[in-house]
Amino acid sequence: MAAPAGGAEAALAAALADVPGLSRLLEIDPYLKPYAGDFQRRYKLFTQTLKNIEEREGGIDKFSKSYETFxxxxxxxxxxxxxxxxxxxxxxxxxxxxxxxxxxxxxYKKLEYGKWELYIPPKQNKSSVVPHGSKLKVVITSKSGEILYRISPWAKYVVREGDNVNYDWIQWDPELSYQFKHSRPTKPKGLRIYESHVGISSHEGKVASYKHFTCNVLPRIKDLGYNCIQLMAIMEHAYYASFGYQVTSFFAASSRYGTPDELKELVDTAHSMGITVLLDVVHSHASKNSEDGLNKFDGTDSCYFHSGPRGNHDLWDSRLFAYSSWEVLRFLLSNLRWWLEEYGFDGFRFDGVTSMLYHHHGMGQGFSGDYSEYFGLQVDEDSLVYLMLANHLVHLIFPDCITIAEDVSGMPALCCPITQGGGGFDYRLAMAIPDKWIQILKEFKDEDWNMGNIVHTLINRRYLEKCIAYAESHDQALVGDKSLAFRLMDAEMYTNMSVLSPLTLVIDRGIQLHKMIRLITHALGGEGYLNFMGKCVLSILNINFSQSTHRCDRIVLDTDEEKYGGHQRVDHNTDFISGAFEHNGCPCSLLVSIFREKKFLSVFRSISNVLWFGKH
Known part of the structure; x- marks a missing residue:
């Protein structure tokens, strides 16, 4: 039975009164009016949590510095x-x-609310009893009588030595720590992101280092025209082949690439080149490891996670955070600030946001676009409020901080200001675009490409919610999938890519289509563009991660020995179309005209900028 019209109007008026910018959101998208109460409830939960933090902890600024005491x-x-x-x-x-x-x-001495503290006096010479480089463990005696050896959740450096299965916690406390020499670069107006993995950045058969990336890869990234790098697999993860998405130590930079100071030098050097540095942060779940991870830290099934089935992600085989827990909020918000303050990162790509937003974690969901899919009981408002708090915090302490949401669902207002009831993200990944290219290459002949359908996918995004476009990322190029280049050229990539071999139709077609796919994606797909490091090597089926050095794939950024030498430069040779142009008061205007369906596309970004895309 529908609510009386007067009741609906009163509810809308109450929501507009509680959420200061909601009227603007509903003006942009009137179809959200039936869900004004949901935005009101989320915003009130957010503001109440902020108020509680202010009253109990002295504010979110102090609360998010808990790494200074824990x-x-x-x-x-x-x-x-x-x-x-x-x-x-x-x-x-x-x-x-x-x-x-x-x-x-x-x-340790037991305090209130499950906290424990210990003070160890210095030696007679005033030096610490735990010198830099010492191994440590927290010992937990459980209520069942078990004696458990654990790594502190706040550990700053962990290493695995020799053939050891588990990581060791190392006290990282050097007398002289790295001092940053360069200020943060100006926030880019048009993001051109180079998605990078330090470990696969060398052409040698080994896991590469921070130093190698700093000395050899950063100059090439700068030369290629990118203004931002997104570093994945930095947060320590015991299982290398997880690509960094099974985090075990959230405050520790991965030691398999080098020391914390060497990562700081990498970030500092990038800043000296005018390159913004984003961290691929994983707060959507955590590894099930207990001896060198967060799981069962205190001997219970819960602690940082939900207990029972709600605390497990069946598809990822990992643990799920209890975002409504006070100490979990302390831990995760402090973790974000740690990476910004200690290592100088300029922002974050939040992994697995869809899993966080819904109780069903996006599993088995099609997301048709019906607005009812984004509201109601299926939404996990505890985690949504955490994301709002996270965006509020990072933009409070660093106004130019960049946040990107990996959300496949298309939740409305995720990239709108928090004052409008939105999630506060700056960008979302345009995740439908790579799926469209894969579908086209798998199902259609070249002459059957429907340009109207392609354009629709590229420009189908929410008004004033910015997107990062990409033809493929690590998700498409890693184990179990194929890179676009391999889909286009297949086995001939192994035999006919050398300049010494005859140019075949397959290779010629593949290279040209690969360039065209990236060009039109860059031109139309969003307000920013992302390219994955793995795309800079076209002659691979996919990228495998191996802990054994002799089985690591080789990544070559620049070469003149193959027909794709310098091929990746198309990603920055098109920067004349990557900026935003104002027209009729709109900050980023776009007019699309299509002639001869499936054949030609012309795009006008401004009166003086024209792109003509022809596929014959």
């Missing part, structure tokens, strides 16, 4: 202050090299 820290007097949250523990202890691995000689 974990293990050297005090001014040379002593150590240690603090953990382990609500299910019966006892908490610190052990390591410094104690001869006696598990119970340094007990």
């Amino acid at each position: 974990g293990v820290h050297r005090c001014a007097d040379g002593g150590l202050y240690c603090k953990e949250w382990a609500p299910g523990a019966e006892g908490v202890f610190l052990t390591g090299d410094f104690s001869g691995w006696n598990p119970f000689s340094y007990p």
